[in-house]
Amino acid sequence: MRPVSATIDLSALRHNLAVAQRCAPRSKAFAVIKANAYGHGLLRAARALSEADGFAVVELEGAVRLREAGYAERVLLLEGFFEPRELATLVQYKLSTVVHSPEQLDMLDALPAGSDLDVLLKINTGMNRLGLQPSHAGDALARLEGHPGVGQITVMTHFANADAPEGLGEQLAIFDAAAGRKYPRSLANSAAVLRYPESHADWIRPGIMLYGCSPFPGGVAADVGLEPAMTLASEIIAVRELAPGDAVGYGSLFVAERLTRVGVVACGYADGYPRHAPTGTPVLVGATLTRTLGRVSMDMLCVDLTAVPDARVGTRVVLWGEGNPVERVAESAGTVGYELLCALAPRVRVIEKS
Numbered sequence: 001m002r003p004v005s006a007t008i009d010l011s012a013l014r015h016n017l018a019v020a021q022r023c024a025p026r027s028k029a030f031a032v033i034k035a036n037a038y039g040h041g042l043l044r045a046a047r048a049l050s051e052a053d054g055f056a057v058v059e060l061e062g063a064v065r066l067r068e069a070g071y072a073e074r075v076l077l078l079e080g081f082f083e084p085r086e087l088a089t090l091v092q093y094k095l096s097t098v099v100h101s102p103e104q105l106d107m108l109d110a111l112p113a114g115s116d117l118d119v120l121l122k123i124n125t126g127m128n129r130l131g132l133q134p135s136h137a138g139d140a141l142a143r144l145e146g147h148p149g150v151g152q153i154t155v156m157t158h159f160a161n162a163d164a165p166e167g168l169g170e171q172l173a174i175f176d177a178a179a180g181r182k183y184p185r186s187l188a189n190s191a192a193v194l195r196y197p198e199s200h201a202d203w204i205r206p207g208i209m210l211y212g213c214s215p216f217p218g219g220v221a222a223d224v225g226l227e228p229a230m231t232l233a234s235e236i237i238a239v240r241e242l243a244p245g246d247a248v249g250y251g252s253l254f255v256a257e258r259l260t261r262v263g264v265v266a267c268g269y270a271d272g273y274p275r276h277a278p279t280g281t282p283v284l285v286g287a288t289l290t291r292t293l294g295r296v297s298m299d300m301l302c303v304d305l306t307a308v309p310d311a312r313v314g315t316r317v318v319l320w321g322e323g324n325p326v327e328r329v330a331e332s333a334g335t336v337g338y339e340l341l342c343a344l345a346p347r348v349r350v351i352e353k354s
């Protein structure tokens, strides 16, 4: 069997949710499990995160799967619906929906009276992606209030820079001015959960932190008490020695300056490892943190074994996860942990660890 696998640590997921809940003890929590739970598996993550008060996804099929698996908690669609005919599914499965645009508000005209649809009205406070302009919030809320098919109403927004030095900036003040305090509020992503208690409000929306990845640039999970939930591991499947001047991999990007022991690892970009990771990206071989060499190919990548004399075919390699933070690998590849976790490929065998 090809040795690449992703171990998903269910107790780490539970632990990380408990961290979020301890940060925001008076708030309820939507566990954000969009994008196949950031690569961890939708239903697997939902099972581990069953202490959450609700779940948030962007995929309607995912929301329906949660209901069909028996989850009765609030299930929120973060982008809402895209066409009026989806409303019947929302009502049938008692799904909660974001309403972020005038077009969606108009589509709600098709919603029958008595539908009791749970709506989270999203207000744009500076992210300028989704959300009604603050000046339109009052009218929209009045319209929702007057709609005989709408049930509970919550107001929400999303922060652009909660992970950065800019922080919440004016967004919280703009939100408060537009949304008032009449309705329950939902604002905080992981970074805001960890850093800005004033943003916790009624429902937090932690995502990345649940998976044991720091939302902060330069940070790692352990800094904020989180445990990595995914470990992508494989093995060395060949060992060779490069003489000075020998190159390795496509494009001959790495050329040995001295005698270099190289391990070939069964993991490549078709497994979800980033092709853009350059020579020097951290990789754990046995118990030693070393570096990748040359270009990542579809099924394989190469690692420097010069400082790992006992490594041989069969030695375990951690591409990211326990002992090799995904944040550091992402940094080296010019991206963020989010992207690496989400990109875990379907062909990678998943091992659950409880």
Ligand SMILES: *Cc1c(COP(=O)(O)O)cnc(C)c1O
Binding pocket: 032, 034, 078, 158, 188, 189, 190, 191, 205, 206, 207, 208, 209, 215
């Ligand atoms: C994805 C998402 C979140 C979770 O963000 P993290 O940074 O992963 O915590 C929260 N709210 C909305 C609207 C989202 O789309």
